[in-house]
Amino acid sequence: MSRPTAPQAPVIVWFRRDLRLADNLALLNAARTGRPVIPLFILDETEGLRAAGAASRWWLDKSLAALARTLEACGSRLVLRRGEAAQIIEGLIRDTGATRVVWNRLYDPDLIDRDTRLKAALRSAGAQTESFSASLLTEPWLLKTKAGAPFKVFTPFWRTLRSEIAAFTLHSAPTSLPAPDAWPASDDLGGWGLHPRKPDWSGGFADWSPGEAGAHARLGAFLERRLAAYPTARDVPGVNGTSNLSPHLHWGEIGPRQVWRAAEGAAHHHPALASAAEKFLSELAWRDFNHQLLFHHPDMQTANFKQGFDGFPWRSDPAGLSAWKRGQTGYPMVDAGMRQLWTTGFMHNRVRMIAASFLIKHLLIDWREGERWFWDTLVDADEANNTGNWQWVAGSGADAAPFFRIFSPMGQGERFDPQGDYVQRWVPELAGLDPNAIHAPWKAPPEQLQRAGVVLGQTYPKPIVDHDFARNRALEALKSLKG
Numbered sequence: 297m298s299r300p301t302a303p304q305a306p307v308i309v310w311f312r313r314d315l316r317l318a319d320n321l322a323l324l325n326a327a328r329t330g331r332p333v334i335p336l337f338i339l340d341e342t343e344g345l346r347a348a349g350a351a352s353r354w355w356l357d358k359s360l361a362a363l364a365r366t367l368e369a370c371g372s373r374l375v376l377r378r379g380e381a382a383q384i385i386e387g388l389i390r391d392t393g394a395t396r397v398v399w400n401r402l403y404d405p406d407l408i409d410r411d412t413r414l415k416a417a418l419r420s421a422g423a424q425t426e427s428f429s430a431s432l433l434t435e436p437w438l439l440k441t442k443a444g445a446p447f448k449v450f451t452p453f454w455r456t457l458r459s460e461i462a463a464f465t466l467h468s469a470p471t472s473l474p475a476p477d478a479w480p481a482s483d484d485l486g487g488w489g490l491h492p493r494k495p496d497w498s499g500g501f502a503d504w505s506p507g508e509a510g511a512h513a514r515l516g517a518f519l520e521r522r523l524a525a526y527p528t529a530r531d532v533p534g535v536n537g538t539s540n541l542s543p544h545l546h547w548g549e550i551g552p553r554q555v556w557r558a559a560e561g562a563a564h565h566h567p568a569l570a571s572a573a574e575k576f577l578s579e580l581a582w583r584d585f586n587h588q589l590l591f592h593h594p595d596m597q598t599a600n601f602k603q604g605f606d607g608f609p610w611r612s613d614p615a616g617l618s619a620w621k622r623g624q625t626g627y628p629m630v631d632a633g634m635r636q637l638w639t640t641g642f643m644h645n646r647v648r649m650i651a652a653s654f655l656i657k658h659l660l661i662d663w664r665e666g667e668r669w670f671w672d673t674l675v676d677a678d679e680a681n682n683t684g685n686w687q688w689v690a691g692s693g694a695d696a697a698p699f700f701r702i703f704s705p706m707g708q709g710e711r712f713d714p715q716g717d718y719v720q721r722w723v724p725e726l727a728g729l730d731p732n733a734i735h736a737p738w739k740a741p742p743e744q745l746q747r748a749g750v751v752l753g754q755t756y757p758k759p760i761v762d763h764d765f766a767r768n769r770a771l772e773a774l775k776s777l778k779g
Contacts, residue, residue: 306332306392306476308385310399314430314548315363316508317370317469321428322398324467332476334392335367336385339378339488345406346597346679349672351641352546354498355506357490359547362507364485372473376483382414386421391480395423400430400548403587404679405594433461433552433584436591446592447585448694454581464553500639504543504675511544515555519562527575533633533644534717539576540642542676545583552580586684589694596693597683598664605692609773611660619760620655621669623723626752626759627705628735629713630654632722639722641675646712652689653703658766660773663690699774702767709735725749725756 307326314320315337326333337360341347348356364374377384385397397418402411411427418425429435439447439456447453492498505513518539522529529537544550556577563573590596600606619625623634633647643651648670655666667686671677687693691701713719716734720727726734728748733740738752738759745752752758 304331305395306334307396307398308334308336308388308392308394310381310385310397311335311337311363311374312399312402312548313546314400314551315359316511316549316551317366318508319430319467319551319554320400320469320548321430321467322400322426323470325398325426325428326396327470327473329396331396331474333372333473334375334388334394334476334480335372335473336375336377336388337363338381338384339376340381340410341378342380342410345410346404346671349674349677350492351501351673351675352677353490354492354501354641355504355543355547355675357485357488358504358506359549360485362509362549366469366508367473370470370473371475373475373479374482375480376485376488378483378488381410382417385414385418388480389418389421389423392476397423397425399427401427402431403436403591405590405597408591408594430551431548432587433457433556433581436584436588439588446588448589450582450585450695453585453588454578457581457584458577461556464557466554466557498641501641501675503640506543506547506549508549511541511550514540514544515550515558519558523559523562523569523572523576526572530575530579531646531712533647534713534715534721538645542678542681543642546676546678552583555580583678583681586680589684590680596687597667597679600690600692601687601694602692602696605690605777608692608777609660610662613659613661616659616760617655617661617665619757620651620659620661620666624757624760625654626738626757627654627763628719628723628726628737629705629709632719635722637670637673641673643674644718646708647718648685649689650703650705650708652686654705656690657699657702657770658761658763660770663687663692700771702770704763706736706763723756 307329309323309326314322317323360374360376367374388394415425415427434457439453439460441447441452518541522537525537529535541550541555545552545555559573559576563570589601593601620630620634623631623638625631629647630651633643633651636647637643652666655661656663663686667682670682674682684693688696691697691699709719713735714731716729716731719734726737726748729737729740729750730744733744737745737750737756750756
């Protein structure tokens with residue numbers, strides 16, 4: 297078979313974490329050439345790249361299937377390949393005669409290095425390459441302080457982003473894509489083993505709908521039903537008060553500019569929603585802020601942002617770490633969050649802070665241990681957000697909560713789960729306790745424990761560490777660091 301001549305040579309669109317057709321600038325660029333388009337996804341597990349965690353792999357499996365169906369409706373198909381990205385793309389160019397490769401940028405440090413080397417190699421070999429911005433509101437190198445430095449504090453970053461974000465155009469999904477004369481071979485998605493088996497622990501993930509359609513349905517439901525109460529409901533784990541868009545945003549099934557435009561549109565049509573929409577947009581900007589931090593500080597995943605924390609006296613506590621992971625600490629708010637995480641691949645944001653604070657400050661376990669567990673168990677695991685948020689809680693990050701801010705799991709429960717709805721759902725062995733005892737069952741009268749069928753140390757664990765002791769120990773550790 298002769299190689300295609302240049303005008304008909306295919307364009308390879310390398311999908312990564314932009315698993316959508318609408319407002320996908322790389323796909324739009326390829327479609328506008330009029331040439332055949334080859335959509336490609338590579339499962340790149342090259343050594344040195346951080347592999348996706350188990351929950352993320354579950355999501356990716358479903359999202360790729362959804363993307364493949366959407367492409368088929370456009371007369372196209374998704375080509376799946378597993379291996380080193382450079383070798384696969386170079387081989388695909390040889391096999392198809394493609395002369396152009398386009399993709400949307402990613403900002404994880406190891407992926408920046410990979411993509412930079414690949415772009416240079418392809419251009420040296422005579423292929424056209426171009427990358428686009430599709431995953432953030434603004435490029436992480438654009439916004440600067442008045443002194444010309446990257447932002448380290450969120451509030452001025454947010455003010456600058458809010459004032460400088462330009463009017464932008466959203467692009468519709470193509471209705472059809474030209475196909476090549478012959479499709480290159482593709483891996484079978486099921487053969488990748490992304491879905492867990494033996495055992496299949498994903499039964500609790502059933503409420504998620506990965507894919508572009510699922511993302512838009514979730515956004516629409518949030519704006520219609522929950523945006524008005526968002527500023528307060530977002531802190532109440534017992535109600536569905538947040539958007540739950542984070543995994544869709546991470547995998548690019550919906551872009552942040554699409555979310556931004558939709559939230560602004562809701563506020564425009566219903567002015568009473570303006571303040572709630574503004575709060576929601578600021579949380580969307582927090583995602584950009586974390587990506588900006590990681591871009592300018594590429595070692596943040598493993599190193600303290602504030603080097604003064606490098607000498608912190610972390611404890612080795614395998615038993616405590618295991619109890620935390622399993623939701624068996626004896627502190628109901630912490631345990632409820634960890635069980636929600638294991639069951640659903642998600643944890644309410646307020647409870648993430650409570651659970652992270654407990655690991656770091658009650659147990660004095662290195663924040664990196666928690667970050668690794670969240671990376672494996674969260675469907676929305678994102679290197680910039682996961683790292684940035686863990687360091688924020690630890691006090692070692694940018695614009696961080698001070699280390700001496702130590703959450704009381706009991707106080708947080710009483711404030712944000714006053715009736716115990718959240719704990720009752722995820723720690724059902726305590727469901728019979730009164731709300732005034734459910735967040736500190738060790739303080740409940742014996743007759744109430746008996747009535748509820750709770751035997752501390754048997755049906756539910758006693759606290760693995762005393763709160764006052766742990767608080768004082770954490771403060772002493774902080775003093776030693778300062779010393």
